[in-house]
Amino acid sequence: MKELYDAIRTIPDFPKKGVLFRDITPLIRDRQLFSKTIELFAKHVPEKTTKIVAIESRGFIFGGALACKTNTGFVPIRKFGKLPCKTIQHTYSLEYGQDTIEIPADSFEQDEEVVLIDDVLATGGTASAACSVIESAGAKVRKILFLVELKDLKGREKISRYDIYSIITL
């Protein structure tokens, strides 16, 4: 894991003062590290999983790769207003204000078993909202995968009823 850890660049005060931004671009541009990351994720995809659900937009990079690797379908969760079809929405609170995410309403068969993936687990607000829309759309969240978990922000507590795997904890 150290080689993956070393490839994540920490940038202070982005997107605003006081925030340490974790930049994953050096990791994903390296063919060996990207491939290793997807292999690690694939080992944690339960056998009956039929779809990978990913959160816009960095989650799409890992989710697309993981769906390809595990021969599953791909379902996007997007910010409000981007999906043209009938959707299921969930609005959640942010530090300042609120945000709404959407999933295509016809994404799943009833009780399909799916895996949710995103690049970073921070406060857990988006991941928790993502689980809500997945469940409202009829599927079961069998696992949640993150490349990086920011431990101090305690996001894991917000999604504690799910099975979570993070490759790197910071």
Add this chain to the structure above:
Amino acid sequence: MKELYDAIRTIPDFPKKGVLFRDITPLIRDRQLFSKTIELFAKHVPEKTTKIVAIESRGFIFGGALACKTNTGFVPIRKFGKLPCKTIQHTYSLEYGQDTIEIPADSFEQDEEVVLIDDVLATGGTASAACSVIESAGAKVRKILFLVELKDLKGREKISRYDIYSIITL
């Protein structure tokens, strides 16, 4: 190709009146169709390709999968202000106003051979701008891949000096 074509949903007047939006979500959620799509793309990735470059955000789904499939690195092109690192930017005209895209400045070794991918080729403005930032960052665009090409919009003319492959032409 017909089964891929049939899985693309056309939605009128989205995001604005007069636009026919091509919704790819039914295609990518189907494990067989998604897998077939990535296999078709992979056949068109030249042998010396070391990185797949994809355009935010639907391009990330296909780009991540293709990088995984072809054992290459992944480089994101993002809308202005999303990348925390030193970037190379390009501003281009839209029907109304303009847009700016960015790529991490340190994405490539000199003269690396890369493939650009996006979901839809419309007017070609974004793809053309993407080629500019890739070349300014030191790489060579060996191929451009699209799932859907909207022929009437003549995007191909704007990037005619490149080798282009579209799975579906509408």
